[in-house]
Amino acid sequence: MCNHNRKKDCFEYVDSQLPRVPLELVVNGEKVYELIDPTMTLLDFLRNNLKLFGTKEGCGEGECGACTVIMNNKTVNSCLVLAVEAQEADILTIEGLSKGGELSILQQEFIKHDALQCGFCTPGMLMSARALLDRNPDPTVEKIKEGISGNFCRCTGYQSVIDAVLSAAKREREELR
Amino acid sequence: MLSKFAYYKPESLEEALSYLEKNPRTRILAGGTDIMLLLRRNVEICEHLLNIKGIPEANTMSYTPNEGLFIGAAITVNEICEDVGIRKRYPSLSGAADNLASYQIRNRATVVGNICNASPGADLAAPLLVYDAKVHIASTEGNRIVEINEFFAGVKKTVLKENEIVTGVFIPDVELGDNSVYLRKSRIKGHDLCNVGLALRLTPEKRLLMAIAAVSTTPLRLTELEKSVEGKEITPELADWIVEEIKKYMNPRPNSVRSSAEYRYHIAGVLIKRGLKKLLEKEAN
Numbered sequence: 001m002c003n004h005n006r007k008k009d010c011f012e013y014v015d016s017q018l019p020r021v022p023l024e025l026v027v028n029g030e031k032v033y034e035l036i037d038p039t040m041t042l043l044d045f046l047r048n049n050l051k052l053f054g055t056k057e058g059c060g061e062g063e064c065g066a067c068t069v070i071m072n073n074k075t076v077n078s079c080l081v082l083a084v085e086a087q088e089a090d091i092l093t094i095e096g097l098s099k100g101g102e103l104s105i106l107q108q109e110f111i112k113h114d115a116l117q118c119g120f121c122t123p124g125m126l127m128s129a130r131a132l133l134d135r136n137p138d139p140t141v142e143k144i145k146e147g148i149s150g151n152f153c154r155c156t157g158y159q160s161v162i163d164a165v166l167s168a169a170k171r172e173r174e175e176l177r
Numbered sequence: 178m179l180s181k182f183a184y185y186k187p188e189s190l191e192e193a194l195s196y197l198e199k200n201p202r203t204r205i206l207a208g209g210t211d212i213m214l215l216l217r218r219n220v221e222i223c224e225h226l227l228n229i230k231g232i233p234e235a236n237t238m239s240y241t242p243n244e245g246l247f248i249g250a251a252i253t254v255n256e257i258c259e260d261v262g263i264r265k266r267y268p269s270l271s272g273a274a275d276n277l278a279s280y281q282i283r284n285r286a287t288v289v290g291n292i293c294n295a296s297p298g299a300d301l302a303a304p305l306l307v308y309d310a311k312v313h314i315a316s317t318e319g320n321r322i323v324e325i326n327e328f329f330a331g332v333k334k335t336v337l338k339e340n341e342i343v344t345g346v347f348i349p350d351v352e353l354g355d356n357s358v359y360l361r362k363s364r365i366k367g368h369d370l371c372n373v374g375l376a377l378r379l380t381p382e383k384r385l386l387m388a389i390a391a392v393s394t395t396p397l398r399l400t401e402l403e404k405s406v407e408g409k410e411i412t413p414e415l416a417d418w419i420v421e422e423i424k425k426y427m428n429p430r431p432n433s434v435r436s437s438a439e440y441r442y443h444i445a446g447v448l449i450k451r452g453l454k455k456l457l458e459k460e461a462n
Contacts, residue, residue, distance in 0.1 A: 021184065039184075062279075062281070075280060075281045077282065080214075085230075128281070149280050150281040
């Protein structure tokens with residue numbers, strides 16, 4: 001057992017040594033089947049088991065949104081979802097946004113508008129923005145603010161993020177029609 | 178995750194209830210936005226985690242005219258936000274749902290989970306209180322219905338027994354012309370717990386109903402205060418009177434991290450005035 005065990009803010013994943021349970025799901029379009037620890041979070045599963053390190057752990061408590069992924073077309077904080085809850089789910093992470101080595105329009109616009117500095121919140125921010133544009137291809141500034149309300153950024157001050165999403169929405173409407 | 182627990186996701190209510198009966202120290206998992214934190218911080222050590230999202234009853238949301246609205250235990254807060262019927266009939270419920278935490282949290286968090294967690298500042302409690310919601314509870318011994326006003330027993334405590342599951346919450350139907358508002362004050366606009374949450378409802382017969390959250394050990398329905406204003410016209414003078422009177426029912430923590438008790442007393446008054454004004458404006462339209 002890890003001796004961090006009683007520490008409140010231990011970010012280290014500890015194997016509970018409980019019997020493994022089967023988990024079957026689709027991650028970024030690919031079928032995944034693994035036997036996992038039932039106490040593992042979806043975030044730990046994506047990072048530790050699938051080595052998808054794009055999804056970040058910030059607070060681990062659903063406050064910051066750095067771990068946001070899209071589960072069955074809805075954004076979730078993957079730190080608050082058990083991996084077993086994602087049974088048969090369809091998961092999209094930041095790694096699934098680009099196609100054939102080319103960045104998606106949304107990603108391109110984030111770069112163009114300097115919508116990131118340190119980049120730690122960016123994967124989560126992009127997933128929230130992706131889900132928003134999927135349900136609303138022409139969002140107002142208010143709707144964008146609501147859509148990214150669960151994603152904290154401590155560098156950019158959000159304005160450039162909002163600009164990037166507005167611009168990506170416009171391009172997507174024109175180019176992907 | 179550090180706690181060790183067995184995980185079980187039943188497909189029927191019967192299976193869930195018998196699992197709960199057989200396994201003491203089972204915690205129920207719906208949205209998970211509260212329980213996951215407790216498990217992570219080791220505040221809560223549970224041996225069994227029972228996921229109720231596979232139960233058909235819990236996934237039901239149905240409105241029956243003249244009867245009311247049933248919200249199953251697995252219905253998420255965002256499902257409430259998106260429902261136009263609820264926004265029309267129970268505006269304060271939609272208002273509170275809109276303001277609960279962040280978009281991602283609302284995608285997971287459930288209405289029933291919000292009241293079962295029994296936080297004194299539960300956003301959805303105040304609107305459910307002014308609509309006299311009924312909590313539907315099931316166990317292997319049978320079903321029972323508890324008035325929401327008798328459901329909360331203290332900070333993070335409810336009248337639920339260890340072998341019971343809340344299957345959903347029922348809100349009686351409203352008549353045409355019924356109106357309500359939800360107002361809250363938090364440190365920041367956006368993802369934050371509220372300092373004060375207030376639901377006001379005005380029935381077509383001009384009965385004023387009031388409930389307030391985050392100012393005592395449980396969310397409060399202000400029944401006595403309602404009685405003392407019954408039949409009176411809502412005027413600025415009456416509003417001033419309520420602002421003073423409501424303080425008698427409040428018992429805010431003096432050492433909260435979010436605000437001082439004095440601030441909560443003050444802001445409750447501000448919200449009362451704003452809320453009454455909003456209700457009257459809505460009525461005029």
